[in-house]
Amino acid sequence: MRGGGSTQERRSPECRCPLKAALLLSLFWMPILLPAASRLLLLPRALLSMASGSPPAQPSSASGSAYVPGSVSAAFVTCPNEKVAKEIARAMVEKRLAACVNLVPQITSIYEWKGEIEEDSEVLMMIKTQSSLVPALTDFVRSVHPYEVAEVIALPVEQGNPPYLQWVRQVTESAPDSSTAPL
Numbered sequence: 001m002r003g004g005g006s007t008q009e010r011r012s013p014e015c016r017c018p019l020k021a022a023l024l025l026s027l028f029w030m031p032i033l034l035p036a037a038s039r040l041l042l043l044p045r046a047l048l049s050m051a052s053g054s055p056p057a058q059p060s061s062a063s064g065s066a067y068v069p070g071s072v073s074a075a076f077v078t079c080p081n082e083k084v085a086k087e088i089a090r091a092m093v094e095k096r097l098a099a100c101v102n103l104v105p106q107i108t109s110i111y112e113w114k115g116e117i118e119e120d121s122e123v124l125m126m127i128k129t130q131s132s133l134v135p136a137l138t139d140f141v142r143s144v145h146p147y148e149v150a151e152v153i154a155l156p157v158e159q160g161n162p163p164y165l166q167w168v169r170q171v172t173e174s175a176p177d178s179s180t181a182p183l
Contacts, residue, residue, distance in 0.1 A: 067160075067162050069156070069157075069158045070131060070156035070158060071131055072130060072160070073128075073157060075125075075127040075128075075155075076155075077125040078122045079123045080123075082105055088141065088145065089125055089127075091144065097129060099129060100171075107122050108120070130168065130169055130172045137154075
């Protein structure tokens with residue numbers, strides 16, 4: 001210690017100013033940081049629900065949306081070409097099994113099939129629908145798809161633009177539910 005004496009002995013009341021400033025700054029920034037901190041507190045619950053297989057509970061949005069996380073799904077289907085993809089996509093929308101289908105051309109798929117490594121150019125369909133319609137959508141794709149084993153993978157949508165998610169639900173509302181009516 002330079003100058004003799006301990007730091008404790010030399011501290012004057014003016015030295016506490018940085019502490020006061022830090023306290024005041026923390027009070028100012030606290031309302032801004034709290035929303036982020038509250039999301040961090042949900043992380044353990046989200047990880048636990050992932051381990052259990054159930055969707056995590058989401059905090060209510062500021063807009064007051066009534067969207068239920070996971071009630072809309074994004075499904076993915078690959079097709080051998082654009083013509084097949086368009087035909088299947090149109091039929092899904094007409095039957096109200098999908099609100100929207102995006103076609104992504106010229107993807108390359110590399111996969112194993114019957115013991116051989118295959119490489120094909122395909123078209124990816126990105127399908128937005130109600131989660132409750134995924135079984136009916138899967139049955140429909142299997143009935144019209146040219147592949148022996150058609151890819152149908154659906155992922156629940158946890159968050160998104162509430163008006164868009166509501167639109168997906170509205171457009172597909174009159175579709176037959178897979179639990180009540182076969183296609």
